[in-house]
Amino acid sequence: MSEPQSTTPTLDKEPGTTPPAPATGSGRFWSARRVPAAVVAALLLAGAGLLLYDIAAVRAHHPAMHWRRALARQLAERPLDDTWVLTGAAVAAALGLWLITLSVTPGLRGLLPMRRPRPDVRAALRRDAAALLLRDRAIDVSGVRSVRVRIRHKKADVRAVSHFRDLDEVRTDLDTALTDAIRGLGLARPPTLSLRVSRPGRKG
Numbered sequence: 128m129s130e131p132q133s134t135t136p137t138l139d140k141e142p143g144t145t146p147p148a149p150a151t152g153s154g155r156f157w158s159a160r161r162v163p164a165a166v167v168a169a170l171l172l173a174g175a176g177l178l179l180y181d182i183a184a185v186r187a188h189h190p191a192m193h194w195r196r197a198l199a200r201q202l203a204e205r206p207l208d209d210t211w212v213l214t215g216a217a218v219a220a221a222l223g224l225w226l227i228t229l230s231v232t233p234g235l236r237g238l239l240p241m242r243r244p245r246p247d248v249r250a251a252l253r254r255d256a257a258a259l260l261l262r263d264r265a266i267d268v269s270g271v272r273s274v275r276v277r278i279r280h281k282k283a284d285v286r287a288v289s290h291f292r293d294l295d296e297v298r299t300d301l302d303t304a305l306t307d308a309i310r311g312l313g314l315a316r317p318p319t320l321s322l323r324v325s326r327p328g329r330k331g
Contacts, residue, residue, distance in 0.1 A: 158234030167226065236280070240315045254278045257312055261285065264308040270297045272327065283309060283318040288327055298324045 181192045205212055238251035258276040261283060265274040270292030277284040285305060289297045302322055309317050 160229055160234065163226070163229055239278070239312075241313045242315050252312060252314065257314075258283075260312070261305055261308055264304050265301055268297065268300045268304055271301070278318060281316070281318055282321050284321045285323070287322070287324045289324055290327055294324050294326070298322065 178195075181195055185191050237254045239254055239257060241250040241252055243249060255278075258278045261278075262274050262276045265271055265276070265285060265287055270289045271287050272290040273288045275286045283305070285301070287297070287301060301324065302320065305320055305322065309320060
């Protein structure tokens with residue numbers, strides 16, 4: 128008679144569950160730019176409607192509007208190097224460049240993208256909130272009297288004033304605390320720390 132063999136129970140993975148993907152970077156958030164889009168759409172709609180109305184009136188054997196006759200006469204008589212022609216061309220070119228810039232830049236510079244723990248999750252941290260967190264961490268360092276923090280796209284600019292302790296010691300403690308704080312923000316592109324420490328009344 129054979130002895131019963133002992134078996135070790137195994138835990139099967141639940142169906143449909145997958146291990147979480149490693150954290151990846153997230154691109155910047157794009158602004159909807161509703162106000163510029165609404166203004167441009169309204170201007171184009173008004174201009175196109177007015178022009179179509181005038182063309183339809185001419186087709187119905189009515190005289191063209193005064194503004195279109197005057198505009199056609201001015202364009203026919205004024206040379207290309209006229210001041211008003213150059214001014215109008217410059218304004219149109221500047222408006223076009225502005226619209227192109229709005230279309231190719233993300234905007235929302237006040238939001239700092241965070242790392243994505245999952246592909247379907249996106250998060251961002253407000254720039255002023257990140258600056259406030261770094262300021263709180265810096266003010267806790269011994270010897271620091273006041274701190275000014277400015278978060279930019281690629282750099283965290285920190286200016287601290289120390290009223291006692293050696294400046295090198297304060298700078299070292301600040302560098303350690305702020306580097307750890309920046310790492311803890313969980314940003315997709317952590318800013319580079321730029322740190323200056325000075326005495327009251329002096330620029331470091």
